[in-house]
Amino acid sequence: GAVVSQHPSWVICKSGTSVKIECRSLDFQATTMFWYRQFPKQSLMLMATSNEGSKATYEQGVEKDKFLINHASLTLSTLTVTSAHPEDSSFYICSATRDRGYTEAFFGQGTRLTVV
Amino acid sequence: AQTVTQSQPEMSVQEAETVTLSCTYDTSESDYYLFWYKQPPSRQMILVIRQEAYKQQNATENRFSVNFQKAAKSFSLKISDSQLGDAAMYFCAYRFNNNDMRFGAGTRLTVKP
Numbered sequence: 001g002a003v004v005s006q007h008p009s010w011v012i013c014k015s016g017t018s019v020k021i022e023c024r025s026l027d028f029q030a031t032t033m034f035w036y037r038q039f040p041k042q043s044l045m046l047m048a049t050s051n052e053g054s055k056a057t058y059e060q061g062v063e064k065d066k067f068l069i070n071h072a073s074l075t076l077s078t079l080t081v082t083s084a085h086p087e088d089s090s091f092y093i094c095s096a097t098r099d100r101g102y103t104e105a106f107f108g109q110g111t112r113l114t115v116v
Numbered sequence: 117a118q119t120v121t122q123s124q125p126e127m128s129v130q131e132a133e134t135v136t137l138s139c140t141y142d143t144s145e146s147d148y149y150l151f152w153y154k155q156p157p158s159r160q161m162i163l164v165i166r167q168e169a170y171k172q173q174n175a176t177e178n179r180f181s182v183n184f185q186k187a188a189k190s191f192s193l194k195i196s197d198s199q200l201g202d203a204a205m206y207f208c209a210y211r212f213n214n215n216d217m218r219f220g221a222g223t224r225l226t227v228k229p
Contacts, residue, residue: 034216038159043207043219091159095217103149103168105217107161 002028004096006108013084013115021079021111023094029074030096034105035067038091047092050077084115120210122220129198130228136183137193137223139208145169148212150184152193155205155222164206167191195225203227 003026013019023033032051036044048069050056056069066088068080077096081088091112095105119142129135141150152164167175167184174182179196195202208220 041224043221044161046216046218049216093159093161095161103166103211104151104163105211107153110159 002026002096002098002106004030004094004106004108006094006111008111009109010112011114013113015085015115016083018080018082019084019113021081021092021094021113023077023079023096023108025075025096025106028096028098030077030098031074032097033071033077034095034097035069035077035079036093036095038093038110040091044093047079081113084113086115089113089115120208120218120220122208122223124223125221126224126226128226128228129195131198131200133198134194134196135198135225137195137206137208137225139191139193139220141189141191141208141210143189143210143212145212148210150182150191151209151211151217152180152182152191153207153209153219154202155207157204161207165193198227200227200229 005024007022035047038044046059047062048056048058050069050071052071052074058064071077093110094108097105121140148169150167154162154164165175165177165180174184181194183192205222205224207222209217211217
């Protein structure tokens with residue numbers, strides 16, 4: 001099966017700093033990547049959809065200036081949490097899909113962000 | 117808007133027994149995909165089974181099978197011969213065309229030895 005690698009698995013940062021999370025498709029070209037946020041014991045909430053070479057589409061209520069998404073290549077998307085605050089602490093998960101015709105989304109292992 | 121509802125926050129099953137997890141969804145589309153994902157304590161999302169809406173036959177993957185009722189917009193997961201390793205959060209998900217997946221709230225499955 002296709003592999004999506006997310007890095008780092010966990011990160012602790014100080015309040016006010018920025019942190020970047022990478023999502024890579026290792027063995028396929030991902031035309032679309034999705035970023036989710038998951039609070040403890042809750043479901044995955046879509047934050048944004050990222051298409052290679054174009055601006056990300058953010059869900060309502062997600063601050064695009066705070067959560068910067070870049071999809072510079074067909075194998076890499078990054079999520080940067082800018083000026084992080086403790087309320088940004090959460091579990092972030094990316095997923096990637098191949099071109100049309102493939103129904104399944106492949107998930108990274110997630111990143112646990114703790115802002116202190 | 118498409119929504120996915122899982123009405124069972126928690127379920128429990130005895131090892132080797134069978135358990136069914138419920139899922140309903142709402143959509144106006146006729147061709148879409150449904151999935152069950154498992155999220156163990158590692159939090160890695162693992163695909164359990166998928167169903168194409170245009171297929172009438174229920175999908176089966178070893179001990180996992182679904183009961184897909186398109187008219188009722190119901191998509192339940194049956195786990196047979198439950199094993200301790202099946203303990204996890206299970207998410208029902210819907211996907212239309214090439215769009216993102218929409219997830220239900222999840223069901224936490226406990227397997228008792």
